[in-house]
Amino acid sequence: MTTIDSSETKAERGQILLEAKNLKKYFPVTKGLLFSRLTGHIKAVDDISFALRAGETLGVVGESGCGKSTTAKMMLMLEEPTEGSILFEGEDVHNSAAVRKSYRSSVQAVFQDPWSSLNPRMRVKDIIAEPMVINWNITKAEQQERVMKLLNDVGLNEYHSNLFPHEFSGGQRQRLAIARALALNPRVIVLDEPVSALDVSIRAQIMNLLKDLQEEYKVAYMLIAHDLATVRYMCTWVAVMYLGQIVELSPVQELFNNPSHPYTKALMSAALPSHPDTEVEEVILQGEVPSPLNPPSGCYFHPRCPAAMDRCSVDKPEVKEISEGHTLTCHLF
C-alpha cells in the first residue's frame, strides 16, 4: 500500500490533516502494594481539541507539567487517550487496524536531545533507512538511493552515510533526526523542543531547515516549545496550555498582537526581552503550577491569576471565540 510513489501525494496548504477532539488522558494513582486501590487521577490532558493543517505549524507552549508532552505522546500513539478521538484525514485512528498502521507511518517525531535519540551503534545510512525497512517493501538499492536524497535534503553529504552518530556535531545530529523523520514521507511531524539543546548559532540553521522542508513537503508540524520567540518565528497557530487544558488557541500574529488570556500575558511578560530597551509589563506569576492530581476549583489558573474574580474560583470558564480562529477559556471575555 505504501511505497515511495503512492505517498508522494501532497496536500494543499491549510487543508486539515489531523483533528484532535476532546482528548483526555488521565493517569490512575493507586495506593498500597498488594491490595492497591485507586485514590485519584492525574489529569495530564483534560479535554483539548485542535487541528493540524498541511504546510502549517501548531505551536504548543506552557510550563513544565502542563501536558505538552503527554499530548505529543498521544499524537504519536505512544499513549492511548482515556477519552476523545484523533481523526486523521477524517478517520478515527483508534478504530481500525489499517488506519492505525498508515497513521503510524504518517506521523513522525523529532526529539529534543539528538545525543540520545540516535542509536550510537548504527551507521547513519541504517538509522535513516530503518523506517523504510519496517514499513516499505522496497529493495536495498532503492532504500540507499532515498537515504542519499534525504541526506542532501537536510544539508548533509553522501559521504556522511557511512559514519556513526558520535562523529557529528549537535546540529548535524539534529539534521540526521530530521532526515529519519522525513524518510516515510510523513504528513505530520511532532517536533519536541527540536532546537533547545543546540547552540544559538546552530538553532537558526535548524529552524530555517525545518521551514524550508515544510515548504517543500507541505508537512504539518506540531511544535512543542517553551521559547515564545521560537514559536513566533516557526508557527502559524499557537495553543497555550495550562494544567492539561488549552487556555488560548489563536493564529500566531493575532496571539502576539492581542494576547488575551491572563496566563498568556504572564508568559509573554516572563519571556526574555529581545533588546535591553524593550519595555515589558511586569506580570511576574507567583508560585508554581499546581499539582494536576488536585487541581484548583473553577478556573485552574485562578490562584495565580492577577485578574481573578470571585466567580473564577467557582465556575469553570467555557471556550469562547473572540475573533476568527482565536478562542480562549476565561471569564473576562
Place this chain on the structure above:
Amino acid sequence: MVTADTRIDTEVILSVDDLRTHFTTRWGTVKAVDGISFDLRKGETLGIVGESGCGKSVTMLSLMRLIPIPPGKIVSGSIVLDGEDIVPISEQEMAKIRGSKIALIIQDPMTSLNPVFSIGDQVEEAIEIHQDIPKRSITDRALEVLRKVNIPAAESRVKDYPHQMSGGMRQRVVGAIGISCQPQVLIADEPTTSLDVTIQAQYLKLLKDIQKESDLSIIFITHDFGIVAKMCDRVAVMYAGRIVEHGSVRDIFNNPSHPYTEALLASVPRMDRVVDRLYSIEGQPPPLHDLPVGCAFANRCPVVMDKCIETYPEIKAVSDGHTAACWKVE
C-alpha cells in the same frame, strides 16, 4: 585594558588581565582561554556570551581557580580580586577566598546539591567554613539567607532534602549558598537554563533585588541574548577563547561592531516583531587545539578580507568603552 563606562566612578572589584588558560591534550595544546582582559566594577553585571566551546566556562573555572591541573594550567595573566592577585596564591589561601569573596552558581540545580544532606545543612556548611560565628547563630543565618531567596516557609523547609523541592526552589537554594557569605563577586553560569520561563523570571528578579541590596557584582555566563538584555550592564562576546567584542549592553545591541556579534544577534528569533528569515551562521567554530593564525572567525565571516586570514586583529576602540577585535573597525 581599562574600559570606561557609566560606572567609571565606582571601584573595580575584579580585574582580569591577559588571562590564558591552556590544556595539554594528545591533540596538542588547547587554548581554551587565550588572552582575555576585563574589569568588573562594584554592583555591575557583566555578561559573557558565546557558543559552546568558546571558553566561557573555562573563564569561569579560572576565576574560581577550579581548573583541573593537569591537564589544565593558567599559563599567564592575572586575576586581581579586591586588590589581590589570586593566580599565584596557594590552594589553602584560595579555599578561603572561594565562597566568601567570589561565589559560583552553576547551571544544574539537580546535580549541584548533595542529595543526602538537608538543604539547611548545605547552606550552613558554607557559613560554618567561612564565618567565625557560634553554631546557634549559623542556623539563624542560614534561615535568614533562605528567606532572602524567597523560599516560602523557610523554617519548615530547612529540613527538606533536595528531591523534595522543585527545580526553581532548588536553584534558589543554590543561590542562597552562593550569597550566604556575602561575596563581592557572584558568577552565575547559565543559572536558569533548566527552569521554566515563569520561574526564570522570578529567579532573575530575585538576583537583581539581591544585587541592589548588597552592591554585588555579577558575572553572567550565558548564550542567551535575552538574559543579557534583561540583566547585564556590560557584555563581553567570546569566540574561540578570546573576547572579540566588549561594550555596554546598548553598544552591543544597537551598534554591534564585530561580524560575529552581528551574526549572533541576527540569528536569534524575536518576540517583538515578525522576522521573515533568520540569519544563520554557516559552519562550526574552529577546534581550539588548531586555531588559525589569523582571525578565528574568518572562515565563517561574511565580510572576510585577506588580512583577516593572515594576522589576528588587534583590539581596537569603537567608541568610549566599546572595543572590538576586527580589521573592519577603523
